[in-house]
């Protein structure tokens with residue numbers, strides 16, 4: 411697919427989704443300073459793949475390489491099985507059948523909504539372009555705004571217009587760079603859910619950049635976690651949350667209390683008890699991470715005595731800081747509101763082992 415982008419853009423009913431594969435992609439802006447190290451990753455047809463990572467981890471650079479806005483230093487890029495960028499090949503952006511949505515919507519203020527959406531449909535006649543643009547606007551539920559101007563629309567509606575503009579040429583792959591970060595949090599949830607629905611209905615392949623783990627979990631069929639230009643882990647939200655490959659991955663998906671220890675006779679000793687060393691050989695330095703949800707609290711009984719230092723009411727749950735014997739730092743816990751009566755100070759903790767993760771300490775970085 412996408413042998414010729416204009417054929418993809420003009421032909422109604424052309425297959426919409428494609429597989430985009432990054433093979434051993436490395437990138438350097440400056441010689442010796444790698445932005446991406448040997449990243450291999452696939453967005454399967456019809457899948458939403460989230461590129462997740464902290465600022466500077468290389469997400470946008472990978473997206474720009476996919477779009478053809480940036481060339482990689484090494485590696486190859488395939489759309490279905492066709493090489494579109496590699497040592498001997500470079501298909502320019504307009505020939506890749508790729509749609510782009512950016513964080514700032516990038517609508518033209520002096521063009522009506524329909525003309526903004528029609529913008530990428532230059533290969534079509536005027537009437538056909540209007541029809542296709544109206545179809546795209548209908549898909550995002552904004553056909554009735556066709557003749558309005560962008561400033562008459564809310565931020566969420568403008569982002570839906572940007573999405574309509576990106577899907578109107580029926581691209582093989584949609585690339586979205588932090589598409590919801592310009593929206594306030596309530597609107598963001600709504601527009602994100604609507605966008606996912608539109609992507610599903612279009613059966614589009616999409617790659618979405620985000621630095622927000624919860625957003626990646628809400629959107630992604632698959633999540634690729636990046637750090638310092640390295641692919642740390644790729645998998646479903648459940649896989650990344652339940653079986654993080656290292657402490658960084660675990661900490662990206664949930665807040666943690668971390669204790670350092672050493673594997674001895676198959677266990678690691680911490681102030682919160684002994685935990686299976688998870689196969690680490692004796693003597694290995696280990697990090698034992700406790701999610702904030704790892705603690706059951708009782709006034710009467712439990713495994714570990716603790717004293718409540720502070721409590722923060724957050725609605726359904728409370729964030730509690732606890733002093734625990736043997737720990738120099740307070741332990742943070744999320745507990746159901748009502749689990750503590752008004753003035754409890756001395757309490758008991760029981761640890762939920764499913765929320766305890768043990769890693770070799772050298773595994774801490776990507």
Ligand SMILES: Nc1ncnc2c1ncn2[C@@H]1O[C@H](COP(=O)(O)OP(=O)(O)OP(=O)(O)O)[C@@H](O)[C@H]1O
Pocket residue numbers: 439440445463464465466467468469470471472621
């Ligand atoms: N044009 C450029 N010239 C030199 N270095 C750059 C350029 N663009 C990005 N970088 C560097 O490359 C690294 C990766 O940047 P990139 O924008 O891909 O990361 P990101 O994960 O998308 O970050 P953010 O979430 O902050 O956008 C960063 O260290 C950044 O400073």
